[in-house]
Amino acid sequence: MRKPEISIAPEDPRRPEVQRLIALSDAYLEALYPADSNHLADAAALAAPGTVFLVARSNSEALGSIAFRVIGPEHAEMKRMFVRAEARGHGLGRRLLEALEQAARSRQIARVSLEAGIRQPEAIGLYRAAGYRECPPFGDYAPDPLSLFMTKRL
Incomplete structure (x- = not known):
């Protein structure tokens, strides 16, 4: 049996199907962290200038997303890395991360x-394997015992 083809491309985060993917991501994070430790970017923020929002699809079904927003000269913040539960464990997170870095x-x-x-050891493991290293809080972030800050030079 062939693996399904996966496409990863920029999309408008305000599209209804993509909004449902963002809602799944919100629910996942809200189950893990209190509100003051969740730093969720909504669809309007993800559609703002200086932001790139990528969606992974298989047979037109949205399986995952990742975004970055420019926060300084030659510096961007990754946002909204998410893979639906049924699509995890097949390397899709790594592919999304590679597509984000290429973009x-x-x-x-x-x-x-x-x-x-x-509380997301799989994501942290992926970031470390891809060369991200711990760093102090950046931008508007304050230290938070539930947060880990990481960075990578491309």
């Missing part, structure tokens, strides 16, 4: 930083 490089982004919750 960032094409826009002359030299560094990507992220905030991840400490």
Whole structure:
């Protein structure tokens, strides 16, 4: 049996099907963390200038997403890395991360930083394997015992 073809491309986060994917991501994170430790970007923020929002699809079904927003000269913040539960464990997160880094490089982004919750060991493991290293809080973030801050030079 052939593996399904996966496409990863920029999309408008305000599309209804993509909104449902974002809602799944919200529910997942809200189950893990209190509201003051969730740093969720809504669809309007994800559609703002300086932001790239990518969606992974198989047979037109949205399976995952990832985004970045420019936060400084040659510096972007990763947002909204999410893979639906039924699509996990097949390397889709790694493919989304690679697509994000490629999109960032094409826009002359030299560094990507992220905030991840400490209750997501699989995501943290993926980021570490991809070369992300711990760093102090950046941008408007304050220290949070439930947050891990990471960065990578591209």
